Amino acid sequence: MVSENTLLQIVYVSSLTPGAEIDPTAMLAKARRNNGRDGITGMLFADGKRFLQAMEGPLEKVEATLARIQSDPRHRAMVVLSKRTIAEREFGPWEMAHYHRATDAEFVDRVRQLTQAAAPAVRATIEGFVTLRTEVRS
Numbered sequence: 001m002v003s004e005n006t007l008l009q010i011v012y013v014s015s016l017t018p019g020a021e022i023d024p025t026a027m028l029a030k031a032r033r034n035n036g037r038d039g040i041t042g043m044l045f046a047d048g049k050r051f052l053q054a055m056e057g058p059l060e061k062v063e064a065t066l067a068r069i070q071s072d073p074r075h076r077a078m079v080v081l082s083k084r085t086i087a088e089r090e091f092g093p094w095e096m097a098h099y100h101r102a103t104d105a106e107f108v109d110r111v112r113q114l115t116q117a118a119a120p121a122v123r124a125t126i127e128g129f130v131t132l133r134t135e136v137r138s
């Protein structure tokens with residue numbers, strides 16, 4: 001049943017637009033401010049070229065935020081890997097945790113489970129994140 005308390009979870013990948021520049025500090029500050037306001041939490045992985053983001057929160061807020069992110073010209077080729085309603089948040093309480101490398105095993109396992117049915121190319125993208133080694137959290 002969809003009510004105003006319904007929580008939506010979305011996981012997507014995208015690629016940095018060639019030639020685009022993203023100031024990660026400014027981008028995260030804005031994302032965290034907006035997400036805090038909207039009750040959205042999640043994680044963002046970035047390896048300099050690609051993004052893998054999980055977002056959770058009130059359905060309408062997550063939809064609106066995804067629409068804003070999708071129309072952001074700094075990245076492109078967004079593929080939503082998973083979109084589902086959830087009973088409880090599964091990716092932690094952070095307004096937007098940021099990883100430069102995807103070595104957080106719990107996160108990676110969760111994304112793998114969510115994307116078991118995804119196309120091979122999508123799974124390869126995820127594995128590409130996973131095989132990177134050094135984690136830096138900020």
Ligand SMILES: Cc1cc2nc3c(=O)[nH]c(=O)nc-3n(C[C@H](O)[C@H](O)[C@H](O)COP(=O)(O)O)c2cc1C
Binds near residue numbers: 035053055074075
């Ligand atoms: C990879 C990526 C992830 C982003 N994540 C978020 C996010 O979690 N929350 C958010 O509000 N904006 C996020 N943004 C920024 C949005 O695209 C957009 O610039 C911003 O939401 C506009 O906010 P404003 O209308 O308050 O200026 C992200 C952008 C990129 C490229």
